[in-house]
Amino acid sequence: MKIQISLLFAILFVHTKSQECDPALIQEIRNYRPVAELIIEEILHGASKGLCYEKLAEFVDSYQLRITGSQVLEDSIDYLLEQYQGERSVMDNTWKESVPNLPHWTRGEEEAFLIEPVHKSMSILAFGGSIATPLGEPLVAEAVVVTSFDELRSLDASQVSGKIVVYNQGYVSYSQSVNYRYKGASEAAKLGAIAALIESIGPFSINSPHTGVMTYAEGDTKIPAIAITQEDAEMLRRIYLTGERIVISVKSNSQTHQPITSHNLIADYNGTRYPDKVVVVSGHIDNWDVGQGAMDDAGGMMIGLIAVEVINSLGLRPKRTIRNILWTAEEQGLLGAEHYFNTQKNELDKFVFVMESDSGTFDPQGLTYTGDRRNGECIIKEILSLLGAINATRYQWTSGSVSTDITHFTDAGVPGAGLWDTDGQYFYFHHTEGDMMTVEDPNALDRAVALWAVASYIIADLTDDFPKPSPRTTN
Amino acid sequence: MKIQISLLFAILFVHTKSQECDPALIQEIRNYRPVAELIIEEILHGASKGLCYEKLAEFVDSYQLRITGSQVLEDSIDYLLEQYQGERSVMDNTWKESVPNLPHWTRGEEEAFLIEPVHKSMSILAFGGSIATPLGEPLVAEAVVVTSFDELRSLDASQVSGKIVVYNQGYVSYSQSVNYRYKGASEAAKLGAIAALIESIGPFSINSPHTGVMTYAEGDTKIPAIAITQEDAEMLRRIYLTGERIVISVKSNSQTHQPITSHNLIADYNGTRYPDKVVVVSGHIDNWDVGQGAMDDAGGMMIGLIAVEVINSLGLRPKRTIRNILWTAEEQGLLGAEHYFNTQKNELDKFVFVMESDSGTFDPQGLTYTGDRRNGECIIKEILSLLGAINATRYQWTSGSVSTDITHFTDAGVPGAGLWDTDGQYFYFHHTEGDMMTVEDPNALDRAVALWAVASYIIADLTDDFPKPSPRTTN
Numbered sequence: 014m015k016i017q018i019s020l021l022f023a024i025l026f027v028h029t030k031s032q033e034c035d036p037a038l039i040q041e042i043r044n045y046r047p048v049a050e051l052i053i054e055e056i057l058h059g060a061s062k063g064l065c066y067e068k069l070a071e072f073v074d075s076y077q078l079r080i081t082g083s084q085v086l087e088d089s090i091d092y093l094l095e096q097y098q099g100e101r102s103v104m105d106n107t108w109k110e111s112v113p114n115l116p117h118w119t120r121g122e123e124e125a126f127l128i129e130p131v132h133k134s135m136s137i138l139a140f141g142g143s144i145a146t147p148l149g150e151p152l153v154a155e156a157v158v159v160t161s162f163d164e165l166r167s168l169d170a171s172q173v174s175g176k177i178v179v180y181n182q183g184y185v186s187y188s189q190s191v192n193y194r195y196k197g198a199s200e201a202a203k204l205g206a207i208a209a210l211i212e213s214i215g216p217f218s219i220n221s222p223h224t225g226v227m228t229y230a231e232g233d234t235k236i237p238a239i240a241i242t243q244e245d246a247e248m249l250r251r252i253y254l255t256g257e258r259i260v261i262s263v264k265s266n267s268q269t270h271q272p273i274t275s276h277n278l279i280a281d282y283n284g285t286r287y288p289d290k291v292v293v294v295s296g297h298i299d300n301w302d303v304g305q306g307a308m309d310d311a312g313g314m315m316i317g318l319i320a321v322e323v324i325n326s327l328g329l330r331p332k333r334t335i336r337n338i339l340w341t342a343e344e345q346g347l348l349g350a351e352h353y354f355n356t357q358k359n360e361l362d363k364f365v366f367v368m369e370s371d372s373g374t375f376d377p378q379g380l381t382y383t384g385d386r387r388n389g390e391c392i393i394k395e396i397l398s399l400l401g402a403i404n405a406t407r408y409q410w411t412s413g414s415v416s417t418d419i420t421h422f423t424d425a426g427v428p429g430a431g432l433w434d435t436d437g438q439y440f441y442f443h444h445t446e447g448d449m450m451t452v453e454d455p456n457a458l459d460r461a462v463a464l465w466a467v468a469s470y471i472i473a474d475l476t477d478d479f480p481k482p483s484p485r486t487t488n
Numbered sequence: 489m490k491i492q493i494s495l496l497f498a499i500l501f502v503h504t505k506s507q508e509c510d511p512a513l514i515q516e517i518r519n520y521r522p523v524a525e526l527i528i529e530e531i532l533h534g535a536s537k538g539l540c541y542e543k544l545a546e547f548v549d550s551y552q553l554r555i556t557g558s559q560v561l562e563d564s565i566d567y568l569l570e571q572y573q574g575e576r577s578v579m580d581n582t583w584k585e586s587v588p589n590l591p592h593w594t595r596g597e598e599e600a601f602l603i604e605p606v607h608k609s610m611s612i613l614a615f616g617g618s619i620a621t622p623l624g625e626p627l628v629a630e631a632v633v634v635t636s637f638d639e640l641r642s643l644d645a646s647q648v649s650g651k652i653v654v655y656n657q658g659y660v661s662y663s664q665s666v667n668y669r670y671k672g673a674s675e676a677a678k679l680g681a682i683a684a685l686i687e688s689i690g691p692f693s694i695n696s697p698h699t700g701v702m703t704y705a706e707g708d709t710k711i712p713a714i715a716i717t718q719e720d721a722e723m724l725r726r727i728y729l730t731g732e733r734i735v736i737s738v739k740s741n742s743q744t745h746q747p748i749t750s751h752n753l754i755a756d757y758n759g760t761r762y763p764d765k766v767v768v769v770s771g772h773i774d775n776w777d778v779g780q781g782a783m784d785d786a787g788g789m790m791i792g793l794i795a796v797e798v799i800n801s802l803g804l805r806p807k808r809t810i811r812n813i814l815w816t817a818e819e820q821g822l823l824g825a826e827h828y829f830n831t832q833k834n835e836l837d838k839f840v841f842v843m844e845s846d847s848g849t850f851d852p853q854g855l856t857y858t859g860d861r862r863n864g865e866c867i868i869k870e871i872l873s874l875l876g877a878i879n880a881t882r883y884q885w886t887s888g889s890v891s892t893d894i895t896h897f898t899d900a901g902v903p904g905a906g907l908w909d910t911d912g913q914y915f916y917f918h919h920t921e922g923d924m925m926t927v928e929d930p931n932a933l934d935r936a937v938a939l940w941a942v943a944s945y946i947i948a949d950l951t952d953d954f955p956k957p958s959p960r961t962t963n
Binding site: 070071074075076077078130131132133136217218219220221243244245247248251252255304305441442445446447449450451 | 552605606694695726779920
């Protein structure tokens with residue numbers, strides 16, 4: 014019979030790898046169609062419609078600047094702890110876990126002006142972790158404007174020493190361009206620069222500076238590292254190319270204080286049969302000290318909370334525990350997540366699957382998955398096939414990270430998924446004052462909740478644990 | 489024969505009105521095809537390629553904040569006067585004309601904070617013409633947040649008196665929504681409000697406030713009128729609807745000084761046969777005290793300058809004079825244009841046609857025309873048919889204004905055209921710090937120059953004057 018299979022069929026089989034899927038497992042997931050439809054119906058047309066937007070707005074309007082080290086962040090964690098532990102909570106067990114020794118950096122007054130050859134104020138944001146200008150006072154110096162590390166390194170130290178280095182590196186992609194934020198100051202300091210003004214990492218700007226974390230490497234000379242806008246970086250480069258002398262005044266009195274303790278917030282919706290087996294559904298609660306962090310990442314966090322509420326409201330309870338985790342100190346380098354992983358790394362068997370949304374909830378497309386590529390991949394694809402009603406059926410695999418905070422787990426072999434969003438405008442707003450509720454859409458949030466609820470419920474409810482990759486089956 | 493004309497043909501005739509076009513006139517314009525192609529070739533592929541972008545960047549980088557009353561504006565006018573009168577200028581006669589008695593308003597320090605129920609800094613821009621907060625110091629008061637004038641008027645004076653009125657009116661279109669900028673303060677003052685914070689007039693925001701002119705009507709109680717961002721307006725409205733008390737601190741020490749004199753800059757490229765007959769090709773030179781006014785309206789102004797340079801570089805000279813006019817004080821209410829019109833209104837016969845670009849030069853589509861709808865419309869459509877190579881063949885007619893500064897002329901019966909741009913993002917940047925060279929594209933500018941050069945050259949060179957509308961033929 015096989016010889017008679019048409020080429021078309023053969024291609025389809027190769028494409029879906031369905032020949033490798035366990036037919037019983039596939040059928041088991043198909044049996045969840047009525048449950049998936051019930052969940053979607055409840056969110057799109059039932060009492061849960063719009064609930065995520067409403068709760069998200071209430072949260073971010075009340076706790077806007079949730080930067081690590083701030084009272085607002087701790088208050089926001091306590092607020093959600095109270096909600097989770099309150100009468101109307103659907104969670105069985107909620108607790109905070111201390112995350113000690115976190116960096117505590119605060120922004121001070123900051124301003125910058127181009128003062129030669131013409132006068133113009135420039136919108137700036139110091140990068141998290143940056144030192145202040147000397148005594149927190151204006152630093153006035155000539156500027157050199159480069160478009161790359163290579164161009165900087167081609168200069169002689171005498172051309173850079175005592176000056177401000179301005180980077181106008183442009184935007185390729187976040188992952189490529191962000192190196193200028195991380196390393197721009199240190200690379201400039203090597204040539205004797207006294208401050209680095211770095212073009213914001215983003216593809217589109219309305220005079221919008223983007224903050225974000227930076228660090229100094231061991232032994233580096235520390236100089237201030239400050240975001241300027243795309244517009245100003247380009248303007249300074251144009252003037253620089255005319256040969257005119259550029260003088261800039263920049264002031265930033267940010268401070269690094271003693272390390273502090275923050276908290277991850279953990280809430281379990283207990284499984285019926287294997288309560289010690291856990292499916293993690295997560296997002297991070299901290300943001301920067303600009304905007305509201307509506308998109309990064311209160312939205313990603315909130316869809317996980319609402320997903321469990323919806324599952325509960327329908328009288329559903331899976332065999333395994335769904336664990337909401339709200340990570341702290343993500344923006345300082347995934348520090349809450351790293352701490353939690355370290356406390357759990359000897360018990361990874363209980364972590365069946367890890368999920369996070371940290372790339373926006375604008376228009377959910379499906380899932381990015383990492384893990385076993387035989388039955389694991391089959392399960393994810395089959396779950397996605399149940400999500401046609403919300404147009405979230407797209408699948409992509411990666412051998413790398415699917416989402417920031419769960420990277421430690423997936424690197425250690427726990428399969429995981431990130432919400433695959435159309436992030437067309439995500440980096441317009443990322444780490445800017447513009448990351449506010451205005452960027453959120455109630456319908457998109459509802460669809461993200463539906464995707465999250467269906468996926469987490471099914472994975473937590475399967476007869477067998479979600480397969481973990483073994484050396485033999487992992488690509 | 490007419491009875492045998494099909495309905496389809498009849499519709500086509502009505503649509504194009506081609507039965508009314510003078511065949512000799514149409515043929516005359518068709519004979520310009522080689523000239524149009526030469527102009528386009530020179531700009532798209534010749535020595536003039538990229539010239540407009542280069543000159544525009546040089547201009548706006550050197551003179552960024554050209555607000556009426558500023559030395560920068562007067563310096564920028566003198567700089568262009570010098571260019572026009574210099575050795576390499578192609579213009580025959582260039583002069584400044586004084587425009588007296590113009591408002592001189594300056595922005596001072598300004599800042600705003602939400603201080604109850606949570607703390608957040610808000611990006612603001614006082615509107616041009618607004619008074620300061622008392623003594624230029626922070627004004628701290630409770631706020632009322634409305635979404636429309638109707639909602640405001642539905643409130644009792646006791647609910648508004650002594651408070652700050654915040655408008656979260658949303659964006660419908662510039663022309664509709666801008667009334668909140670014009671009248672928001674006065675309407676709020678009628679109920680005893682002490683300041684008005686008005687959502688910026690724009691469809692998209694990254695925490696970007698938009699300034700713009702406002703005025704107080706005779707007899708109005710004057711209160712400060714200040715732009716806030718879309719994000720903050722929406723945030724304040726959400727909090728207001730929860731019933732929580734909102735307290736805002738707002739400081740603005742803008743000042744209105746004694747009236748000043750500025751200048752329109754006028755430069756003639758003399759016609760060969762009818763030098764006293766004029767085709768005006770214009771844009772405004774002033775902008776606000778934010779951004780660079782690259783798009784509003786240095787770009788619109790610069791395409792006119794470069795268009796004449798290109799015409800000259802090809803050895804072309806039309807029968808009538810092409811007059812570049814760079815209007816001053818447009819942002820204060822078309823005041824430079826109004827003054828010029830008043831000096832010329834008894835000699836309107838010499839103005840054959842008026843053109844302006846003041847809606848951006850992003851992606852020129854064609855022309856918006858007002859004037860005679862028989863042979864005048866035929867001419868414009870026929871000229872546009874020569875512009876297929878730059879995709880600028882679209883035509884629209886209006887009985888209203890085709891562009892800001894030439895409105896007085898077109899209202900008085902002089903036919904005119906505005907550059908029809910795809911202004912999809914024009915109001916993203918309009919009157920914000922983001923109106924900088926970054927929004928400009930060299931190729932789009934080149935195409936705008938080509939459109940401008942072909943249209944102005946042909947209209948200035950026709951055998952007969954461009955037809956003026958008469959009561960009989962005007963729709």
